[in-house]
Amino acid sequence: MTETVDSDRDPVDRDPVDRYDVHATESRWLAEWERLGLYRAGGEDDPRPRKYILDMFSYPSGDLHMGHAEAYSIGDVGARYWMMRGYNVMHPVGFDSFGLPAENAAIKRGLDPVAWTYANIETQSAAYRKFAVSFDWSRRLATSDPDYYRWTQWLFLRFFERGLAYRKASPVNWCPDDQTVLANEQVVAGRCERCHAVVTKRNLTQWYFRITDYADRLLDDMVELEGTWSDQVLTMQRNWIGRSVGAEVDFVIEGHDAPVTVFTTRPDTLFGATFFVVAVDSDLAATLAAGGEHEAAYLAYRDQVAAISEVERLATDRPKTGIFLGRYAVNPVNGERMPVWAADYVLADYGTGAIMAVPAHDQRDLDFARAFDLPVRVVINTAVGDASAVEAGTALGGDGTLVNSGGYDGLAKDEAIERITADLAAKGAGKKAINFRLRDWLISRQRYWGAPIPIVHCATCGEVAVPDDELPVRLPDSTTVDLAPKGISPLATAAAWLHVPCPKCGGDAQRDSDTMDTFVDSSWYFLRYCSPSYEDGPFDPAAVRRWMPVAEYTGGREHAILHLLYSRFFMKVLFDLGLVGCEEPFAALYNQGMVVMAGSKMSKSRGNLVNLGDELAAHGVDAVRVTMLFAGPPEEDIDWADVSPTGASKWLARVWRLAGEIGAAAEVDEAEDPPLRRTTHATIAEVTRLVESHRFNVAIARLMELTNALRKSVDAGHLGAPSVNEAIAALTTMLAVFAPYTAEECWARLGHEPSVHQQSWPVHDPALSTAQTVTCVVQVNGKLRDRVDVAPDVDEATLQELALATEGAQRAIAGAAVRTVVVRPPKLVNIVLG
């Protein structure tokens, strides 16, 4: 018998039941594991098959919370399982450590962002260790390390060289609270994704990544992810990219030099176009209105629209507004003159910011036509309705045949689209086109705590890349910078840092004073992990080829179209640069649910925060982990009010007591318990399958059943039997992935040397897991009437005979005629009466 944990127990406590002291266990094994140096990924020569298990890294905002506990419990099971299965597993840890909270802490509380961030990193690192996450600590990185952001900048310059990073002036999303611009992906329903302030628009010159160049590949390559990523995330990415197939059509505007192009998915409805609309906030609208008699009215309308918030503007049930610009566009298919209007229902940044309006077949156009009494012409005969429906205000969508469309009458939709597009192309007035909803990724941020953009602006040379050998462009000391939000980057206030000679001509020049979006940092961290101290590039290409793609990626659903889309984009660019060997970074993605409290998201303002530290102090790490994993399927939310850490504690203590009793007993062959052997081997088979399919709640239920079976067996006098020893060994080994401390403690109580975490996952013997008899269900007319125990290989005829003879079947048949008997050996017989 090995040491017990109750050495510090009160000697006057005469309690006959051993008490499992979780906290003493934790401190003992935490130190021992450090000494053993577990969980380090194998090197280049390691012959084991590799598996890259990754958890989304955390932002070091403070200590870990309940959400972290859930996410890392889930990711850790996979990592530990594959290690025990003999894989060379890389399970790295790092910190997404640039970002606003550090800067806001600096502004509010006068702290140095560097000190604040790195203190939090140490706090979180200690918490991860305590929580027993099987991380390879030798690979730890932080995106705010100069050794890391040097390569973020290096990658930016490769993008810049290829024209994938560029600057343009454009109306951009502006968060008035955070005093910085935001990417489209960071605006949720018109509000800032982070602070929920209502976003406004500003015209600014900013840096963009040309993600739209990769729209097709980002969309098409999703077929590779089908089945290993959730449909929900794939759908969200598809919708976000938003590919529409149609045509571009050129309209001549009378008195305007260049024709105006519109995008439409329905060129077959061209003959139904009765007016033309340009986005009120587009340059085109201003140009068309300029100098005309309607200019004043246009400007007034534009100001009126500008005053409405983005949130209000997004409300779809708003009445349509607009203004006539006094101009006419000419329909290229029939030469008709159509009035040109400006309206806010047409978006400046989608398509060309101008549309042909076909009110009979587009609800928005119809609403507009009815508001301003514009003509409506039905040009498609559809099954869904007719002119009277249009009259009543319902546009006719769907397929049909063309009418009122000149020589195209009678054609079906698809053929009409084909012909009309081809005819336009022949006239030089249009062509087939594909349009995306995806916009280029705006990466400039007017904040201090991020990777500086490694560009120098020179009056003579323009935008000049900082030479690679001068990277990193380090952040100036925060004390030399005015961090207060003022709409321009704090870096612009660090005069000594800002002014540098132009790398090209040596003349006076200025550094770009913006920093990069932190999503740039996190778009390649999984590559840096492969060779975290590599000095000749962002990563060692050979190491990346060995480890990538990530086999299992665990993280929250909130990144469905942010981090996950950006990372996929980066990977494709790096593939094109020849730096990586695969185009998709994450072979499988698991989205864990959230931890909520009493039905709602935990928050300070709701007063329903559950403090992880308190839970750990009350129940211990293992009980909290098991509670998270046992609560339900990992992808579902956990309501902490509905679950029971007490239940988990009880189970772990049961296993601990069993291990103590069994470990203390001498092995005796005569007390064998064959049914327990079967349970053990059946459990191994099932838990293996369940862990691989991420059904941890059911896997734990099976281990609880094995525990119960083992308790019964020991109580029935089988203590010392090989079957009992085998069962506790299997249970302890499998428990290691869910409750690492308790498993290690049990392993020691069984008399083994540490560590259980270096043991192999148990292997089930099919010969032992097969039962000698199975219970066959006897149904009459589909209703359960009796059961009969039979051999697993019973034949149909025998089984039918046995079933018909059962008391329950006879009572239910009660002399009635048997029409047919469905026999499914060995589990079921259904007797159908006539």
Add this chain to the structure above:
RNA sequence: GCGCGCUUGGUGGAAUGGGAGACACGCCGGCUUUAGGUGCCGGUGCCUUCGGGCGUGGGGGUUCGAGUCCCCCAGCGCGCACCA
């Protein structure tokens, strides 16, 4: 509005088209304990004349057999949302 998903005891949840409610929580009873508990054992869907009847949001269908597959409806949740 469009798209997707979900709906099973008091609760969280199990169930390759074949025994509904595994495993837990909670509750009830018993045992052990000076007492308490994170100990041990048993019970726990509803009804019952103890034969059985009913039961997976509601309605219909397919099938020898449906929680599971199909159709309709309701409720809840999520995503997108004037994307031409």
